[in-house]
Structures are given as C-alpha cells and as structure tokens.
Amino acid sequence: MNEGRRPATSTDVARRAGVSQSAVSRAFTPGASIAEETRRKVEEAARALGYRPNAIARSLTTRRSRIIGMAAAYLQNQFYPEVLEAMSRGLRARGYQLLLLMPEHGRHADPLLEEVMAWQVDGLILASTTLSSALAEQCRQAGIPVLLFNRTTSTAHVSSVTGENHRGGQRIADLLVAGGHRRFGFVAGIENSSTSQERERGFTEGLARHGFDLPARAVGSYSFEAASAAARNLLARADRPDAIFCANDHMAIAVAEVARHEFGLRIPEDLALVGFDDTAPAKWRSYALTSFSQPLQPMVDAAVALVCEMIENPAAPTRQAVVPGELVMRASTRLPESGWLDRDGQRIWRGHESG
Amino acid sequence: MNEGRRPATSTDVARRAGVSQSAVSRAFTPGASIAEETRRKVEEAARALGYRPNAIARSLTTRRSRIIGMAAAYLQNQFYPEVLEAMSRGLRARGYQLLLLMPEHGRHADPLLEEVMAWQVDGLILASTTLSSALAEQCRQAGIPVLLFNRTTSTAHVSSVTGENHRGGQRIADLLVAGGHRRFGFVAGIENSSTSQERERGFTEGLARHGFDLPARAVGSYSFEAASAAARNLLARADRPDAIFCANDHMAIAVAEVARHEFGLRIPEDLALVGFDDTAPAKWRSYALTSFSQPLQPMVDAAVALVCEMIENPAAPTRQAVVPGELVMRASTRLPESGWLDRDGQRIWRGHESG
DNA sequence: CCGGGCCTTGCATGCGTATGCAAGGCTAGC
DNA sequence: GCTAGCCTTGCATACGCATGCAAGGCCCGG
Numbered sequence: 001m002n003e004g005r006r007p008a009t010s011t012d013v014a015r016r017a018g019v020s021q022s023a024v025s026r027a028f029t030p031g032a033s034i035a036e037e038t039r040r041k042v043e044e045a046a047r048a049l050g051y052r053p054n055a056i057a058r059s060l061t062t063r064r065s066r067i068i069g070m071a072a073a074y075l076q077n078q079f080y081p082e083v084l085e086a087m088s089r090g091l092r093a094r095g096y097q098l099l100l101l102m103p104e105h106g107r108h109a110d111p112l113l114e115e116v117m118a119w120q121v122d123g124l125i126l127a128s129t130t131l132s133s134a135l136a137e138q139c140r141q142a143g144i145p146v147l148l149f150n151r152t153t154s155t156a157h158v159s160s161v162t163g164e165n166h167r168g169g170q171r172i173a174d175l176l177v178a179g180g181h182r183r184f185g186f187v188a189g190i191e192n193s194s195t196s197q198e199r200e201r202g203f204t205e206g207l208a209r210h211g212f213d214l215p216a217r218a219v220g221s222y223s224f225e226a227a228s229a230a231a232r233n234l235l236a237r238a239d240r241p242d243a244i245f246c247a248n249d250h251m252a253i254a255v256a257e258v259a260r261h262e263f264g265l266r267i268p269e270d271l272a273l274v275g276f277d278d279t280a281p282a283k284w285r286s287y288a289l290t291s292f293s294q295p296l297q298p299m300v301d302a303a304v305a306l307v308c309e310m311i312e313n314p315a316a317p318t319r320q321a322v323v324p325g326e327l328v329m330r331a332s333t334r335l336p337e338s339g340w341l342d343r344d345g346q347r348i349w350r351g352h353e354s355g
Numbered sequence: 356m357n358e359g360r361r362p363a364t365s366t367d368v369a370r371r372a373g374v375s376q377s378a379v380s381r382a383f384t385p386g387a388s389i390a391e392e393t394r395r396k397v398e399e400a401a402r403a404l405g406y407r408p409n410a411i412a413r414s415l416t417t418r419r420s421r422i423i424g425m426a427a428a429y430l431q432n433q434f435y436p437e438v439l440e441a442m443s444r445g446l447r448a449r450g451y452q453l454l455l456l457m458p459e460h461g462r463h464a465d466p467l468l469e470e471v472m473a474w475q476v477d478g479l480i481l482a483s484t485t486l487s488s489a490l491a492e493q494c495r496q497a498g499i500p501v502l503l504f505n506r507t508t509s510t511a512h513v514s515s516v517t518g519e520n521h522r523g524g525q526r527i528a529d530l531l532v533a534g535g536h537r538r539f540g541f542v543a544g545i546e547n548s549s550t551s552q553e554r555e556r557g558f559t560e561g562l563a564r565h566g567f568d569l570p571a572r573a574v575g576s577y578s579f580e581a582a583s584a585a586a587r588n589l590l591a592r593a594d595r596p597d598a599i600f601c602a603n604d605h606m607a608i609a610v611a612e613v614a615r616h617e618f619g620l621r622i623p624e625d626l627a628l629v630g631f632d633d634t635a636p637a638k639w640r641s642y643a644l645t646s647f648s649q650p651l652q653p654m655v656d657a658a659v660a661l662v663c664e665m666i667e668n669p670a671a672p673t674r675q676a677v678v679p680g681e682l683v684m685r686a687s688t689r690l691p692e693s694g695w696l697d698r699d700g701q702r703i704w705r706g707h708e709s710g
Numbered sequence: 711c712c713g714g715g716c717c718t719t720g721c722a723t724g725c726g727t728a729t730g731c732a733a734g735g736c737t738a739g740c
Numbered sequence: 741g742c743t744a745g746c747c748t749t750g751c752a753t754a755c756g757c758a759t760g761c762a763a764g765g766c767c768c769g770g
Contacts, residue, residue, distance in 0.1 A: 055473040057756035075436035088457040102443040118410040261640045285616045412726035
C-alpha cells in the first residue's frame, strides 16, 4: 500500500501484472475482449495497488462524462428535496452522477449552467428553473440534452416531464364547487412559471364551466413568506373567499397558518384549502391538506428514462411527458355533496369531470 | 457558429487567433504570463467560436477536479435540504461543484463513496452518514479530505462540524424542569448516531442534575413513521410522560401529530414537546415547536471553510468545529417559572445553566 | 498436415489542457 | 551602442485512459 502517494494508474497495474496498459483498460471495460486468465491477473494486481480507473481520464477519452447537472431554484418546498433524492438514486442506477446546481437567489440560472457546460455534462435537468432560449440554443448546438422537470417553456422546443397541471386545476374546481363553495381564491406561484399558469387556467376554466367567476387571486411566488402575505391580502377582503386553491402545498400551508392563527378561521368550515403536489406535510394531520398529487417516483422515473434516451439518441425528437396524478381528498375541504360512485367496494368521487 | 459539431478546443481558438495553444491556455489561466494584446485576440476568437475550457481535461492535468462529493442519507428532514442548498452555493462561491450522493436506503455509504473516489473528488462531506474506518483510512491514503457534517465518529480521527448537541440537550432539560414537568420522555434518532447520543446524554445529565430520573425512551430512527410509532409507545404508558424531547424537529412533528390526533392531548398543557435543529416547520404556528437551533449558515460556512482549508493544506491536523446554537422557546413548552433576567430591555431566560 | 478465422494482445495514438524550458523581443541602464 | 534582465511566446511533453490496427496464437475443419 502506498502512503499518501498519488493513486495507482493503469500503467502501474500493468507493470505489476506483467501485461500492457491496454490489457488493464480492457479488464475494466465491460464487454472488452480479454482472456479470463489475464483479467484475473489484472484484478489481483489492481486489488494489491488499490487501483480504481480514473473517471476524469476516462471521460476525456470517451467524451462522455456520465455526469448530469440538475438545477433547482430552492429546496424549501419539500417536493424538490424528494425529487432530488429520487433523481440521484435513479441516475446512479444507470451509472450517472448528479451535479447539483443552485442558482443564486433571484438570479437567472444561465451563468450557472454555462459554467457547467465546461464540465461536459451529458445532460441537464432543470427543476423549478426556466431556461433562456439563448441558452437552450447553445445547449442544442453543444449537443447537450436538456429536460425541464415540473416546468415547460414556450420559447423553445424542449423536452419536459410534468404533472397534470391543467386537469388538476379543473378537478379542484369541480371538487370545491361540489363542496358547496361559492367564493374562490387562488394563490399563484411565480407569475411567469408555466406550472402555476396551467394550474390556474385549469382552475378558472373549471370554475367557469360551473358558471362561476374568475377567482380572487394573489401571488405567493412559491415562497412561504410571500404566500402568507397573499393570504392576508385575500382573507382581509370584504368578499372573503370561502375556498382557496394554492399553486402548491408549500404555499397552502402558509395560507393555513395565516387563516387559523391570524384570522381565527376554521378549516374547512370557514375556509376550504387545496394544494398541489401532495407532499409529506400535506399528509400531516394538522393540515390534512386536500391536494392534487404529482407522483414522485413515476415522475422521476420518466425523467431519468427520458434523459438517458436523449443521451443515447441525440437526434430523437423532443418529448413532453405528462405523468397522471390524482385528487387526494383530506380534511381541509368539505366532502362533495354529489358525484360519488362505488367501485370495487371503494367509494370513489368521480365528480363532474367531462373529459 | 458550429452546428451540432464537437465543441471548440483551445487548439481551434489558437488557430483562429493566430497564436499557440499554450497562449490560449494562459489567456484562461488567471495570473499566467500573457500580453494584454494577445489576451484580447484570444478572447475574441474564443467568443467567436463559443469556446469554454474543458474542465475535464483541465482536471486531468492539474490533478484537482474542483468537485466535492456530498453524501446525505435522506432529505425528508428539512434540515438537510437547506444544508444542501447553502452548501452548494457556498462551495460554488469558492469555485467548487457539488456532486450529490444518496446511498441506497438502509445500505452503507461505503460503496457509493468508493465509486466517487474514481472521480478524484477534492473533498468529501458526509451529512447524516457515517464513514467506516476502513474507508476513512482509504481516503487518508488517497489524500482526500473528509468532513463529517452534523456527525462525529469515534472510530477514526476525522474533522467535523456539529452543533452544540450536548449543551442543547442540557438546556432542554433545564427548560423542561423549570417549566414544572416531572415525567420525561426521549425519542432517539438512529441509535448509533453520535448526534442522537450526544443530545440524549446532555438531556439525561441535565435531568440528573435536577434530581430526575433517566427518561422513558423510544427510538424514532430519524424517520417520521418510526417516530410516530415511538410516540404511540411512549404515550400509551401508564406513567405517560408530560414532556418529550425528540432528537430532531422532524420527529417532534411526528410526535405532535400522534399526541394530538391519536391521544387527544393538548400541547403544551398535557404534553410539552421539544425538538432540535429549529427548522422551518418548527416555526409554523400549528406546531410552534420549542427547539434548540443549529444555525444553518454558520454551520455551512464553517464546513466550506474547513473543507477548503483541508484541501489546500492536506497535512493540517483534523479539527472538530462546534457551532453554537440557542434555545428557541415557542408555544410547545410552558414558559419556565424562574430563571428569567432582563438584558437590554429583552427578557432572556438564562435558566440554571451552570456552565 | 495445412489454411482460415476467431480470440487475445500490445503498440501507437488521441482526448484537451497545463506547464517547464528555452528562445526571442524589448526595455532600461550604463 | 551594448548588454543584462524581464516579459512573452511556442515547443514539447505529460496527465490517465480508450481504442483502432495489426500481429500472434490457437482451434477446427477439410
């Protein structure tokens, strides 16, 4: 064993095993042509020297880094850490490492991503971050697959994985109307985020279908503080909403706190509350938040599969994958008065979904 | 602009700028000897070709990857995502990238870390993950600095950054005793985690100093589900505790849910509850959890500084940094009956701390 | 017994950048 | 005007590994 010295190289192993450096390389390359006997000798020498192939050097010759960059704007919303965790495991299972990129608060992710291109990442996953069309074009030229996660973009033709934002918003409208609510509120995420826009559009369209007005709205910017302020705004109105849909669970919890502890409202008696994502805190019984789910593992699996596919076949057309979710009813909303049906002994709320 | 071709190399830039490849390299190396005029020509050519130095190739020659691997066992506990976020930004500010490592559930991190050594990472930060002494030795030989975050280890001489686990436990004991509680419970994290052990030891020693017994204890393994089970266990006892200290906030919230919704207990009237970390959910008013803080930014700053220092000076002795926290009192515990003092017009609870 | 073909191996080279070394140009001082 | 010395530059090479190519060995069929 060498002490503090530089790590053993394939040449060191070759010398010790009495073979050529190429043989060592082949011994560590699955599927390479090498005799069983030679491989054994190499492996023995490698073990004795504590040798591991240098991934940096390997990347240089193969021109594939087996690194995927993943950008996320913030991790306060529980949804993202869980995505990150699953993504890291999922990518690793396919032999990729995950490089984590957190843009500075309030800054655009572009400079960060550009920096990461120096790392020759094999792919880029953008969660809760948009991609400027300039950078998208740059990636396309560099042949770096880009995948938007929980976002889409209109400015460029990019692949994406999202939940059923539009349908989710509709279902929530259906549920709230069926629960007998009449004055609706919406707390938006970041204004120009496609996710928030689609959820809102589904919601307002759903309401309109039942003959209800556009809801009162306020902007929560996906942050706890801004959502709290939005809640104060909405709840102080003369025509206070009796049902509020928040663009995600994280903001819904902020609204719940303000409603209960600043306005003394009971949920759902005085105010129904719905979120989106169905994250862990939504399940905590102090909130028991009704939420439209974005199933974590399926979404991550789809993302991993898609990005790998894009790497293997760069010429493939872009794809927009939509992972189905479902409305998870909990105690933060009243049960609907109608629209129930029995299936396999379970009581399912079908609602008035026309689709 | 080249379409879909391989990215421009320093040689391409050199040719276009009419200089040698070395000149291009020097133009991108801060502090290298190069004429202003030449640098200008190189920069112009580089811009025209969309050139960025290849970090992989650079790492190969410089023998420094500027990548730091960070392992975390789980991200459910809000503490870790926030650490991750701050760590990524902090490292980036010093020119390092963060490679995220999530061991498979229930598996040891060793194989993962070994795999990452192939990436020639410049350093390794282990959060909520232990390091086998075998691997620690291997890292030492390879000259890879290792930093334990929110953990220590007795089996090897390794640097670490932690909060005031022992003192925190003591303070909590002081607070609960001062609040008039008499039957104490403790929910441990993973049994062999130094963090949980130290907090428990501080707690029991603190209690003992006031003449109280070792508390009833149960194991929550840092998970929500296990902590819920632990709570059921503790709360079903004939001598039900009237105060429970949980080794972290995440588990404390699980206990709060069970206490309220399964046992109909009021907090803090029937049961006082204390956590550790002072994460975001502890501040949510539905919990208003008293907690001993682990200040995020100072801990991360210390970790980043320490790991960089270790990289620059590999021969430096290991260090155990302890970042001071404070007891944050909220509504989940009764206010203590004594021990208050005025300072600068603020009412400070000094407690009976002897240290 | 001979030849074709497959398996295995080593040689040589390339991946893109950094850097020691020596040469050349230029400035300043005498 | 000459030389010492600094600044700048290019050349050559190294970093550690993968891989095309050709040579050698072996087996098997004819």
